[in-house]
Amino acid sequence: MSLFDWFAARRKDQFVGKVIQETEESDGLWGKCPECGQVVYRKDLLTNANVCSNCGHHNRINCEERIKLLVDEGSFEPLNNNLSPVDPLGFKDRRAYADRLRESQASTGMKDGVLTGLCQVEEIKLALAVMDFRFMGGSMGSVVGEKITRLVEKATYKELPLLIICASGGARMQEGMLSLMQMAKISGALERHREAKHLYMPLLTHPTTGGVTASFAMLGDLILAEPKALIGFAGRRVIEQTLREKLPENFQTAEYLLEHGFVDKIIPRTQLRKTLGTLLRLHGYQKITV
Numbered sequence: 161m162s163l164f165d166w167f168a169a170r171r172k173d174q175f176v177g178k179v180i181q182e183t184e185e186s187d188g189l190w191g192k193c194p195e196c197g198q199v200v201y202r203k204d205l206l207t208n209a210n211v212c213s214n215c216g217h218h219n220r221i222n223c224e225e226r227i228k229l230l231v232d233e234g235s236f237e238p239l240n241n242n243l244s245p246v247d248p249l250g251f252k253d254r255r256a257y258a259d260r261l262r263e264s265q266a267s268t269g270m271k272d273g274v275l276t277g278l279c280q281v282e283e284i285k286l287a288l289a290v291m292d293f294r295f296m297g298g299s300m301g302s303v304v305g306e307k308i309t310r311l312v313e314k315a316t317y318k319e320l321p322l323l324i325i326c327a328s329g330g331a332r333m334q335e336g337m338l339s340l341m342q343m344a345k346i347s348g349a350l351e352r353h354r355e356a357k358h359l360y361m362p363l364l365t366h367p368t369t370g371g372v373t374a375s376f377a378m379l380g381d382l383i384l385a386e387p388k389a390l391i392g393f394a395g396r397r398v399i400e401q402t403l404r405e406k407l408p409e410n411f412q413t414a415e416y417l418l419e420h421g422f423v424d425k426i427i428p429r430t431q432l433r434k435t436l437g438t439l440l441r442l443h444g445y446q447k448i449t450v
Contacts, residue, residue: 227290235280249335257335267294276288285318291325323360326363330369331343380424382425383422
């Protein structure tokens with residue numbers, strides 16, 4: 161079983177970020193919030209950044225939608241879009257890894273699970289990486305690691321702040337040790353970015369787990385999160401069996417981590433762009449001047 165299949169099976173009924181449900185006999189114009197059950201008009205939902213106006217539930221969105229919501233219009237310049245994954249191990253579980261890659265590429269229109277590039281937020285230059293959970297559970301393989309590393313190095317060279325929006329089930333098991341190497345590679349690039357005294361902020365969205373949490377997701381100068389995001393390394397059952405004690409029900413939520421000092425600020429999606437602009441200005445980054 162792949163990481164994506166396992167994670168989907170375990171969390172099927174628990175996803176905070178699952179797509180809003182359509183109501184019966186709807187024509188696609190209406191839906192029902194999976195959190196509070198409120199019937200919502202889809203155009204109103206889109207206008208509100210896919211956040212339920214009744215309960216504040218954050219529905220999952222893809223990387224293109226995130227970029228559209230966050231950056232100044234027309235400012236995103238993609239980097240390294242030509243990188244494509246390979247199957248170095250000839251891996252096969254219930255299905256061949258190569259088949260899974262082709263299926264994910266066809267369904268998402270992406271070559272792998274992250275988009276990287278340079279952009280502007282409130283006219284301030286920013287290096288941005290956005291992971292997409294649709295692509296094999298946002299798992300981190302060699303291409304994801306390479307694209308993020310190149311972006312961090314570009315940000316260091318150009319003296320830019322960096323934002324990585326995390327959404328991942330962890331390292332990609334189909335690439336074995338090659339996927340685990342990405343944790344150290346990205347972390348090394350981030351250390352050089354830190355030594356150059358530039359700002360790095362990860363935004364933890366639902367879900368952020370596994371090797372992503374164990375590396376670059378927790379290395380930020382400011383660690384941000386969306387409300388009620390699932391954030392953790394191992395699953396509840398594994399941790400409880402290891403510690404031999406019962407854990408709080410909400411121990412892997414953004415709110416619990418904020419309370420215990422692992423997250424610096426929870427930012428609703430509708431306020432993210434404005435808040436990022438404020439944080440960048442507070443750290444000395446200025447608007448681009450012609």
